Amino acid sequence: MFKKFIGNSRAKSPWIMHFDCGSCNGCDIEVLACLTPLYDVERFGVVNVGNPKHADVLLVTGTVNHRNAKVLRNIYDQMPDPKGVIAIGACGLSGGVFRECYNVLGGVDKVIPVDVYVPGCPAKPEAIIDGVVTALAKFEGLKG
């Protein structure tokens, strides 16, 4: 019964965490804009948390570079299973405009497995909300 309760809550109220992996801030402020009154994702039960151990969904923005790849891997490993990862913005998908820079790995999926890709430079808040909802499909199957 407890498992059923956890499974249902996870799909009903996913807790998200945001990590900037070397983006230009454009996508980060759009992620934050999702939480504010105009878009207000909290009405869908989405809560922003600061601790990876509390999070179900990880939102990653930006080109991954050699220095923060370790940090990203570390945060991903600290999150409890099951977990979803959403790569946001052209940079998170492939490196975007910075693809040819020397310090860019190019894409979040080079370091950790990604479930949902949200394109855009920067991605619009509507697209990010859609991405989170799409990632929840992963948790739907775990409902009791």
Next chain:
Amino acid sequence: MARTIIPFGPQHPVLPEPLHVKLVVEDEIVQEAIPALGYVHRGLEKLAEIRDYHQMIQVVERVCGICSNIHSMCYCQGIEEIMGIEVPRRAEYLRTIWSELHRMHSHLLWLGLFADAFGFEALFMQFWRIRERIMDINEATTGSRVITSVNVVGGVRQDLTPEMCSWILSEVDTAVKEIKEIQNTILSDYTVCARTKGVGVLTKEQAYDFGAAGPTLRGSGVASDMRLLKYAAFDKIDFEPIVEPDGDCYARSTVRFRETLQSADLVKQAIAGLPQGDIAAPCKGNPEGEIITRVEQPRGECLYYIKGSGKKFLDRVRIRTPTFANIPPLLAMLPNCELADVPVIILSIDPCISCTER
């Protein structure tokens, strides 16, 4: 008590960006702060070797998403000065309008984040609600909320119709009215003052010696603002830098709060004086020579060094951003503060790490 080292960042709830500071703490009092940078370094200055000088506009806009329009404006001004292009007056006024709208949205964003840093979440929500009006103006006039891509070498890409101008004026007026409604909370609320007054003091001499920039410098009583250089349309616009003498977190937040209202006034002045004419001058040939241009970003003075040698690709683009200048003052503010005040002090310089590391 023995000394302890507490890491602050790279992932921290109050920071939208990965800044890492090692805090040497003794009895909850910070003794020393050691910054560690490099989490956002991309190396975009080197892209000038493979992107031509028109394509570089798109790259420099993405130095920082929050002040993107002002970055591209600074870059375009430099290229125009090297190539001797006369920018139409209307384009200069339009640049001023968009750059001041950008400053408004950046300051409202910061005021919200600052409120969140001392745990006042309702105030954060209020500031971001007002900010959406400015984002709507950006989206309606340029097609994008954050990275506007309006500046080109020789002028701007988009024009404003008279209907749009009157709509912008009414939206800005509503935003100003809403900002004034929460003025009392951010400026005289007891809890806000208790967390910000006398915290992180930077004296006038320190600010000057460490080379602070922007609101951090003006919050310490130095009247320095690059808009006094009269770039774009600032030669015809009434403008007076805003200065607060105290040098603490409260003074810096007051400077930014008053600048938000001032920017609204500058937008109104620029729309009132908007002349008729072309919006872009033709651009032929390649830049040859070197130049330093400076503009005032929401966070302070931004400097571009551009060197071209008559080829399509520039030899060098060097960007010095305000947060880079504000990190030494930050390290002077942190010692002898309490550990709980560290997030407030770090946010009070309005750190933009993606600018700093590029």
